[in-house]
Amino acid sequence: MPNRLASVRVLVVGAGAFGREHLTRLARRPDVTLAGVADPNPAVLEMARSHYGVAICRDEPLRMIQETEADAIVIASPAESHVEICLCALQRNLGVLLEKPIALSASQAAPLLRATQQSSAGFVLPGHVLRFSRDHARLVEIVRSGLIGEIVYVNSRRYRDDSHATRYRDTDPVFMTLVHDIDLAQWVTRSSFRSVLARRSGGDGFRSMTTACATTRTGVTCDLRTAWTFTNGDLPADRLEVVGERGSVELEVGHGLHVYAGGRRDDHPLVEADDALSNEHDHFLACVRDRSLARALDLPEAIAGLKLADATMESLRLDREVAVSP
Numbered sequence: 001m002p003n004r005l006a007s008v009r010v011l012v013v014g015a016g017a018f019g020r021e022h023l024t025r026l027a028r029r030p031d032v033t034l035a036g037v038a039d040p041n042p043a044v045l046e047m048a049r050s051h052y053g054v055a056i057c058r059d060e061p062l063r064m065i066q067e068t069e070a071d072a073i074v075i076a077s078p079a080e081s082h083v084e085i086c087l088c089a090l091q092r093n094l095g096v097l098l099e100k101p102i103a104l105s106a107s108q109a110a111p112l113l114r115a116t117q118q119s120s121a122g123f124v125l126p127g128h129v130l131r132f133s134r135d136h137a138r139l140v141e142i143v144r145s146g147l148i149g150e151i152v153y154v155n156s157r158r159y160r161d162d163s164h165a166t167r168y169r170d171t172d173p174v175f176m177t178l179v180h181d182i183d184l185a186q187w188v189t190r191s192s193f194r195s196v197l198a199r200r201s202g203g204d205g206f207r208s209m210t211t212a213c214a215t216t217r218t219g220v221t222c223d224l225r226t227a228w229t230f231t232n233g234d235l236p237a238d239r240l241e242v243v244g245e246r247g248s249v250e251l252e253v254g255h256g257l258h259v260y261a262g263g264r265r266d267d268h269p270l271v272e273a274d275d276a277l278s279n280e281h282d283h284f285l286a287c288v289r290d291r292s293l294a295r296a297l298d299l300p301e302a303i304a305g306l307k308l309a310d311a312t313m314e315s316l317r318l319d320r321e322v323a324v325s326p
Contacts, residue, residue: 008285009035009070011094013061013085014077015044018099022074025278027052031285035070039077062088070094072288076127079104079171083112090115090122095288097280099127100183101175102299106306106325113299125284125295126302128183132279134271139240139251140188142268147261148244151189154222155241156181164228165206173210173226174198174312181224181240182212182305187297188242191216192304193324198315202229212312214324 008031012023015037026032036056037048045057058064061081065073065088072095075085083103089096090112102124103109116124130136143151158177168176186192196214209227216222238253247261257268287293311324 007031007033008072008288009033011036011038011064011068011070011073011089013038013064013073013075014081014099015039015048016041016076019074019076020047021277022076022281023048023052025275025281026074029281029285036064036068038064061085065089065092065094072097072284075099079175083108086112086124087115090119090124093119093121095284095291096122096124097127097284098124100129100302101179101306101309102126102302103306104175105310106303107310109299109303109306113303116299121291123287123291123295124299125280125287126297126299127280128180128297128302128305129276129280130180130184131187131296132283133276134274134279135251135253135257136184136240136276138257138268138271139242139249142249142259143188143242143244147246147259148242148248149246151220151242151244153241153243154185154188154220154224155239155243156184156223157225157227157236157239159225159227159230159235159238161230161232161235162207162228163232169205172313173206173208173228174212174309174316177226177228178210178212178224178312179305179309181226182214182308183297183302184240185214185216185222185224186301186305188240189216189218189220189222191218191220192326193217193222193308193311195321195323196308196311196315197321198312200316210312210316212308212315214308214312 034054037054038058038061040059048054048057073089074097076099193214194217198212201209212224214222241250250258259266311322315322
């Protein structure tokens with residue numbers, strides 16, 4: 001384990017579109033050494049060598065993990081590979097930043113929980129990046145202050161253009177985009193879910209609108225929506241609304257944070273130049289340096305979110321409300 005002054009040696013698995021976002025930020029940090037990159041694409045590995053100066057570049061992640069001295073790893077490979085790679089990293093006692101979805105079902109993710117209990121120092125931080133958005137954190141802070149009273153309703157939307165259906169043809173929107181809203185609902189309500197009724201309308205393949213009306217175990221109704229139907233160009237902003245017994249708070253990402261309470265509307269300024277992914281790296285690296293630090297979210301929370309995702313898929317298949325497994 002590194003001390004607080006030492007550079008943290010970080011491996012990155014998966015240097016595609018989002019993996020490169022990780023690489024770009026990590027490469028410019030003075031407290032990080034990029035110890036290795038793994039990706040099956042030779043052109044991507046050459047980019048890692050030439051642009052980021054990474055000496056160890058492999059097409060096989062498990063071999064890289066086993067042969068390279070490191071303190072931590074970022075796993076941004078396709079979701080179906082997450083569990084195998086993460087288990088290997090935990091055997092090496094690495095701190096793991098595991099991109100969402102951590103697995104393609106709650107049952108697939110279960111071995112990760114067992115592995116963290118067996119690892120002497122390894123841990124997993126699920127990569128739900130919006131937990132590290134300061135504007136989202138401000139919304140949660142307002143809700144928890146009691147200003148709007150007890151939560152009764154959560155509403156979210158996340159709309160993307162239909163190119164998502166091409167880029168992510170193997171990953172259902174429930175696991176690619178709605179998973180963000182599932183995690184936000186859990187974060188805001190501090191509760192897992194007991195049931196969900198899901199609907200999907202129109203579209204070829206994943207070019208569709210997916211809605212999930214879920215009820216938390218504390219009785220809060222959550223309407224979660226994602227659509228991959230828009231053409232390229234302007235899209236409605238991502239939005240999160242929380243309604244309480246005495247008011248509401250609403251975040252329209254990039255536009256404003258509004259609080260309706262006490263008979264008035266208050267507009268809160270958004271954080272300028274906020275970078276949620278860099279904030280996530282700050283937290284992750286702090287946890288790598290001090291393994292006793294409490295993490296912003298843990299595997300059981302991420303697995304609880306996957307249970308709702310699983311139930312949402314089952315509801316779509318059966319065309320009825322289904323219970324979420326405890």
